Amino acid sequence: MHTLEPYYNWRNLYIASEDPRSPFFGYENSEVYFTDQIYNYLIHPQWDNFGSETLYLKVLFADYNQGFAIIEMLGEWNDLLHNDIMTLKRDVIEMMISEGINKYILICEQVFNFHSDLDSVDYYEEWQDELEEGWIAVLNTREHVLAEMSKFGIDHYLVMGGKLNDVSWRTKHPKILFSLIDEQVTRRLGW
Template sequence: MQNIEPFSRWETVYLTNQDPQSIYYGDVIDEYLCRNTIYNHYIHPKWDEFGSKTLYLKILFVSYEQNFAIIELMGEWNDCLYNDIMHLKRTVVEHLADKGISKFILIGENVLNFHYSDDAYYEDWFNDIEDGWIMAVNFRQHVLEEFDKINLNYYILYGGQLNSVKWRTLSPLKLFAALDHYANSALNP
């Protein structure tokens, strides 16, 4: 698992540890020292921790002017045992929301499983962003089926065209523009 690393092509335009408004500002990453594990399997050191034992993330891009963040996730999203959504919301999302971020793009190609508990934190997150949205891009089908079991579609846009977004070929601003257009048409038919 240490070979799965976060997308790095956008590092020329944004690094979370060089963003003075980021919770990871000033972090020094030794790219050769694996420090975090998922079930005793070391993961690449570029993944950032936020309080979960099985889910890690990398904030790939933030635009405070356009109020959006792109976050890549890796691991097992386990609300049942570890309440990962609570950690994600309290540690990362609330910090970004305090900085004006109201549109969240979650990239989930490396989310291997999802174990749900309840939808309270998702509902809180959705209610906190008022005119914003939360979008799950390229999550695995079995993960989306678990999302469906607790009706996360009330709070998060996912599925359909969002399962095959070729996001790596775009700049973060072009990706956001395309997904914002999609969200506006989906939320305001």
């Protein structure tokens, strides 16, 4: 796990810790020390801790004019034991919404497990309700994670699966990626 680092080729375009409007403004990652872990596994020090014990993230890009953010996730998304969605919503997303971000691309290819319960679904619904013509798209999710999310009805609030599960996002400029995802999501939602 310590070799899985967040995508870094867009750092010349955006760095969340240098963005005064970002929830991670001023956040300092160690360049050499492994300070965080998921269970007994150390993780790369460039991942950002938002308060979850098992889930970390990196805001790879944010565009306030177009109102979108691209967030890469790592670990185990555990709403059952740690209520990760509540922590993510309250400590990260609400600040981004207040800055005008209403479209989210969550890259979940490194989310290895997902655990939910019926009580946590309300946070997904609340997040979607607050977006005003926005959306939440989930890219490249593992099949068992998609199945677990769908089992609890989270797919009613997050756009996922289908073509969104096979996106070569690393080869694209973030604004081009956003345009492609926006087109797919808009078509799927019938707007």
